[in-house]
Amino acid sequence: MENICDMNNKVKVAVLDTGIDKEHDYLKDNLVGGIAFECMHDYIFISDKFDDEDGHGTACASIIKKEYEDVELFVIKILRKDGITNIKVLEEALRYLLDTNIRLINLSLSVIGVESVKGLFEVCYELFRKGKIIVCSLANDFDLSYPAMFNNVIGVRGLTLDVDDSFWYNKKYDVQCVMDSNSYISCDINNSYRLPPKCNSYLSAKLTGKIAKILSEKPGITISDLNDKLESLAIRNHWNSCDFDECSRIVNFKLDLYDKENDLLIKVADVVRDCLNIEDNNEKLFKCSLFNKEIGLVYDNCFNLLKKLEYRFDVKFNYMDISKYDLVSIYTLTELVERYKNL
The missing domain is CATH 3.40.50.200 (Peptidase S8/S53 domain)
Incomplete structure (x- = not known):
């Protein structure tokens, strides 16, 4: 006491x-x-x-x-x-x-x-x-x-x-x-x-x-x-x-943030494919939410994906500052990686 x-x-x-x-x-x-x-x-x-x-x-x-x-x-x-x-x-x-x-x-x-x-x-x-x-x-x-x-x-x-x-x-x-x-x-x-x-x-x-x-x-x-x-x-x-x-805030997938030929986007996509066992020709990765059932990101495997991104890009995330909105699309995820690479 x-x-x-x-x-x-x-x-x-x-x-x-x-x-x-x-x-x-x-x-x-x-x-x-x-x-x-x-x-x-x-x-x-x-x-x-x-x-x-x-x-x-x-x-x-x-x-x-x-x-x-x-x-x-x-x-x-x-x-x-x-x-x-x-x-x-x-x-x-x-x-x-x-x-x-x-x-x-x-x-x-x-x-x-x-x-x-x-x-x-x-x-x-x-x-x-x-x-x-x-x-x-x-x-x-x-x-x-x-x-x-x-x-x-x-x-x-x-x-x-x-x-x-x-x-x-x-x-x-x-x-x-x-x-x-x-x-x-x-x-x-x-x-x-x-x-x-x-x-x-x-x-x-x-x-x-x-x-x-x-x-x-x-x-x-x-x-x-x-x-x-x-x-x-x-x-x-x-x-x-x-x-x-009423749900007034719409999730921004930031689809126009990166060109599909962007080098960082391509590398992040490779990590996502490896982590979630996605086929290389699955174009839905660039069109859908990562939480779409055909992509495979769920609450329980987000941390594993972040660890793989840390290893691939030699960055260290502040996990507690990362929200679901940072993980919602391949574009928001690439933006997250870029933000930490520039620190």
Whole structure:
């Protein structure tokens, strides 16, 4: 408990998730401790075994750090490898945080289909009364889940917005934040990286990181003032359900960026063909998204492609700055390589 109760100006974030890769090069210097809660035979057990076996918690932690480099991460493992937990485990983990000086809590999880969330609401309310800030993702493809819908929790959902890395915010809405859903490479277990799919979990982590940065600049900010600050940073403060049916930002494949005879484009295409086992005469490589099923790029093999490009062109990518839009076509991918070659 000592390393989470020292009073200082550092911003500590409690990440309640699947754990963390303790030895990940990107995260290990930010990790200040951890604990695990597990339910077995109707009893809740506490241990120090908070290693991540899934990757979800590691990804969320890295997204938080990307938004605020100096964040201190305290990890509470409550989700199993399959991403499931018992609501009582969640309640107990939150109750544990009542007597710590950790003010910011990330919950990239949701509770649906339970008979009662009264106990969960009560512990969230106790945390809120103590000035603690809970950020929670809305369940994917649902309009209602908990604790995101509680009035003492900041709820987050995703949408393709007009501006990359932007968000909407209204403190009076049930789900206060709508975050742009463009995916960026994030950390994975085994000291690796991965492009995560569109998921509210990762957007909750993103907002948590942004709030951590605000807290680093204004440690004593009240929750009311924080809400006002987030509204001022948002590109929009009012919306309705009809806005969720509109996708206003169109992905730019940059088809005219390079001539097909461009030397760098040809070399990048060779790497893509080798990585994805594409035939040399497959012209769809130059006409379709790389994520087209006939091309074969998917979330799980993006990092492997990036490693092959690093080796071929003797460059070193900053993985966390690479988004799906950088990988969407052979042209955007070539532009990415060119950008790093010119550094």
